[in-house]
Amino acid sequence: MDHTIFVKAGAGRRDGTSEPAAPERHVTPPAVTGSLTDARYVLPLKWADDDGLAELAHYLAEVSSWLPVTVVDGSAEELFAAHRRALPESVEHVRPEPWPGANGKVAGVMTGVRRAREERIVVADDDVRHTRRTLEQMVALLGRAEVVRPQNYYLDLPWQARWDSGRALLNRALGGDWPGTLGVRRSILLAAGGYDGDVLFENLELVRTVRAAGGREAVALDVLVGRVPPTVSHFVGQRVRQAYDDFAQPPRLLAELSLLPLMCWAVRRPGRLVAGAVAVCGVAEIGRRRAGGTQVFPAGTVLWAPLWVLERSMCVWAAVAVRARGGVSYAGARLRTAGHSRTALRRRLRCGDRGPLLLRGTGPERARSQR
Known part of the structure; x- marks a missing residue:
């Protein structure tokens, strides 16, 4: 339910x-x-x-x-x-x-x-x-x-x-x-x-x-x-840690792991990358327009969404490597x-x-x- x-x-x-x-x-x-x-x-x-x-x-x-x-x-x-x-x-x-x-x-x-x-x-x-x-x-x-x-x-x-x-x-x-x-x-x-x-x-x-x-x-x-x-x-110190959070959301994790291979496939035809970036900006603009978001998110913030996607496409693979080593270092311990x-x-x-x-x-x- x-x-x-x-x-x-x-x-x-x-x-x-x-x-x-x-x-x-x-x-x-x-x-x-x-x-x-x-x-x-x-x-x-x-x-x-x-x-x-x-x-x-x-x-x-x-x-x-x-x-x-x-x-x-x-x-x-x-x-x-x-x-x-x-x-x-x-x-x-x-x-x-x-x-x-x-x-x-x-x-x-x-x-x-x-x-x-x-x-x-x-x-x-x-x-x-x-x-x-x-x-x-x-x-x-x-x-x-x-x-x-x-x-x-x-x-x-x-x-x-x-x-x-x-x-x-x-x-x-x-x-x-x-x-x-x-x-x-x-x-x-x-x-x-x-x-x-x-x-x-x-x-x-x-x-x-x-x-x-x-x-x-x-x-x-x-x-x-x-x-x-x-x-x-x-x-900067949060980039891989935030990507590691997605191990708690497997469908999202799998989608993000696919980003880097897709970019490698598309790099031979720059038009595909441009189309992908435009699509990402379109999704971000939907988020900006939802429920009064335009009041606090300037229009220019939409243009940063493709950069975040590029970052996450690499950091999520770094998070996989961190998990293989036992988890994220946190306050002197490791959280797997x-x-x-x-x-x-x-x-x-x-x-x-x-x-x-x-x-x-x-209690x-x-x-x-x-x-």
Whole structure:
């Protein structure tokens, strides 16, 4: 059964080494009224440097005036202390609780979810910049679905952001991009036992886990959430890793593996390459025109889509080589699994394996008692 809903709402990872935990800061949540009642903002954080800290603190001060905010910070002790000083007093700043798996972001998300009293959780990466309106749209959609997938766009457009916008437009045309922020209902994620911390494509794993537990997914193409562009070095470092994510989507992986052979076949006749590039631009333009995308994606971003396709045609083969060597290097470990299929997750839940959360004897009651 398909649990995906396409809706209209109006109708970077940074890694560092962690040290022993510092005392946590508990705060009194802001008085929330109206459409953001029963919602919380959770930001998993793990930085190796503090570039952009002042801007992030300013942003979180604004968000915490709308709804409660929890920052789950796995940064090294010195950076954790600096974050404590910089973040506003209205933000709850805590260490991640232990969670099985090498992907520290999952531990951060699950810590925030378990600590929350609110049912509707907005999870966001450190480079995501919500407005009150986008938060209200996501929280409203969580009344109709158990997990909400909005869409990202870049607030500024240096060349690397334009390049990645080409990818986003193609994804929008083909069903929806994968953003750096999701909305999820706390109860269903805890009932499923959380989600696997040994996968690379953690957002997809979270969505599939919720759907395997019987939840509905809302792909909100018109909930357009701003994002800070990555640095050039961070962007370059993500190329093969993002291609590796497609091991969690076999049909897409096979299609991308065919790109390089097709280009080699077409190179003898440049007209074929030109026709292919025009076709890619046409698909990207469809994505740009869907659900208000023209408001945030300039027309010129369409022209970057063929460059992204060329990049992916090579990086996906590099990802195959990385997998043959045991997986992607991540935070001192190797992650071989990009994500589990919905069939595998449904089988796990049918067999009564509710994942690491409930197997360790934790759950909503314990999470609330720790506050």
